[in-house]
Amino acid sequence: xxxxxxxxxxxxxxxxxxxxxxxxxxxxxxxxxxxxxxxxxxxxxxxxxxxxxxxxxxxxxxxxxxxxxxxxxxxxxxxxxxxxxxxxxxxxxxxxxxxxxxxxxxxxxxxxxxxxxxxxxxxxxxxxxxxxxxxxxxxxxxxxxxxxxxxxxxxxxxxxxxxxxxxxxxxxxxxxxxxxxxxxxxxxxxxxxxxxxxxxxxxxxxxxxxxxxxxxxxxxxxxxxxxxxxxxxxxxxxxxxxxxxxxxxxxxxxxxxxxxxxxxxxxxxxxxxxxxxxxxxxxxxxxxxxxxxxx
Numbered sequence: 001x002x003x004x005x006x007x008x009x010x011x012x013x014x015x016x017x018x019x020x021x022x023x024x025x026x027x028x029x030x031x032x033x034x035x036x037x038x039x040x041x042x043x044x045x046x047x048x049x050x051x052x053x054x055x056x057x058x059x060x061x062x063x064x065x066x067x068x069x070x071x072x073x074x075x076x077x078x079x080x081x082x083x084x085x086x087x088x089x090x091x092x093x094x095x096x097x098x099x100x101x102x103x104x105x106x107x108x109x110x111x112x113x114x115x116x117x118x119x120x121x122x123x124x125x126x127x128x129x130x131x132x133x134x135x136x137x138x139x140x141x142x143x144x145x146x147x148x149x150x151x152x153x154x155x156x157x158x159x160x161x162x163x164x165x166x167x168x169x170x171x172x173x174x175x176x177x178x179x180x181x182x183x184x185x186x187x188x189x190x191x192x193x194x195x196x197x198x199x200x201x202x203x204x205x206x207x208x209x210x211x212x213x214x215x216x217x218x219x220x221x222x223x224x225x226x227x228x229x230x231x232x233x234x235x236x237x238x239x240x241x242x243x244x245x246x247x248x249x250x251x252x253x254x255x256x257x258x259x260x261x262x263x264x265x266x267x268x269x270x271x272x273x274x275x276x277x278x279x280x281x282x283x284x285x286x287x288x289x290x291x292x293x294x295x
Contacts, residue, residue, distance in 0.1 A: 025287040032283020035276035042273055046097050049090035057087035057243045065259045079248065079262050080255055089269055091243040096226055096273065099160050103225040106164035108218045111171025112207075118172070119179030120202055130176070133169045141166040145228050149237045156239045159232055163225045171217050178210035212288035216281050223277035230270050245270050 026032055049057075060082040061074070068077040068085075076085040118129040136144075148162035182188060183206070191201045230246030232238055238247045245266040252262030 022287050026283050029279075029283035029286050031279040032286070035279030035283070038272055038276040039280065042093050042269075042276075043097065045090050046093040049087075049094050053084070053087035053090055055087075057091040058083060058241075061087075065255070065262075067259075068261055068265070076265050077261055079252060080259070085248070085262070085265055088243045088248050089245070089266060092245045092248065092266065093269070095156065095239075095242045095244050096229060096246075096270075099156065099163065099229045100222040100225040103160050103163035103167060103228075104218050104222040106160070107167035107221050107225075108171055108214065110164070111168035112175045112214060114168070115172040115175025115177075116179055116202055116207065116210075119176040119183060120198065120206075126176075129172075133172050136166065137169045139166075141228070142231060145232060146235070146237065149232055154237045154239055156242060159229055159238065162232075163228045166228070167221045167224060171214060171221065174217055175210060175214055178213060179206055182206045182209055213285075216285045216288065219277055219281040219284060223274045223281075226270065226273055226277075 045052075061084050062071070062078050062082050064078060064080050064082040066074050066078040069075060070077065074084050074086065076089065079085055079088070114129050114133065118126040144166050145159075145162040148165065149158050152158035152161070179202075188201060188205060191205050196205075229238070229244065230249065233244040233246030234250035234253075236250060238244050238250075248266040249263050249270075252259065252266075256263050
């Protein structure tokens with residue numbers, strides 16, 4: 001009588017997946033986490049500015065040049081006109097983030113559209129679009145922004161438009177390079193073979209694969225937009241009806257020897273915002289880079 005065969009049951013494995021999640025890869029970058037926390041605090045300050053300081057931040061509330069921590073009513077002091085610097089910082093965060101995010105969004109839309117069209121079409125379309133991109137790149141960015149603002153007027157809309165117009169060329173070139181690397185891949189050829197339209201191939205197949213480095217670039221564009229807005233406001237071409245970090249720095253530069261805190265406080269705010277965005281960009285690069293997903 002033959003022995004019945006025995007079945008060996010293998011224990012179920014519950015090991016970790018080969019690729020970790022985006023959040024896990026991002027959290028491993030401590031600098032990116034710190035930058036994200038700082039950005040969250042700035043965003044909360046911007047959203048809560050109207051609740052913390054419901055009155056007009058540009059109005060005079062006390063004696064001029066009260067130093068920080070001298071009065072509990074004005075924890076960051078007052079400027080040369082007697083305006084509360086804390087209120088200006090809070091409301092200025094709203095304007096600064098708004099200009100940075102809107103300008104970066106516009107630049108990303110323009111850059112992705114032009115870069116995708118150039119790479120997909122090729123030929124003379126690619127040549128024309130890339131020459132236009134190079135034309136915008138050879139113009140000094142600050143000069144271009146100041147020219148646009150001078151022509152259109154010192155309004156927040158004009159500043160946002162000018163910053164967006166100088167920020168899209170790097171995104172366009174990056175998008176074009178990514179599209180060229182995916183254009184001849186097997187999955188694109190298969191999509192063509194099954195009769196998918198070019199627009200659907202670009203939007204549903206290539207664009208999702210090309211977006212990760214573009215997202216990283218867009219985060220850096222936000223940082224650049226904040227710096228451009230600060231330069232414009234520093235030079236006196238900012239919107240006079242809104243509070244701005246760069247405007248506060250510009251107005252306090254004449255008192256830098258006697259009341260240097262007027263420049264230092266908004267300067268530190270600008271530095272923290274830009275540094276945080278760069279750290280978040282580094283974290284996004286590590287989290288979205290497919291070469292690092294298996295580590």
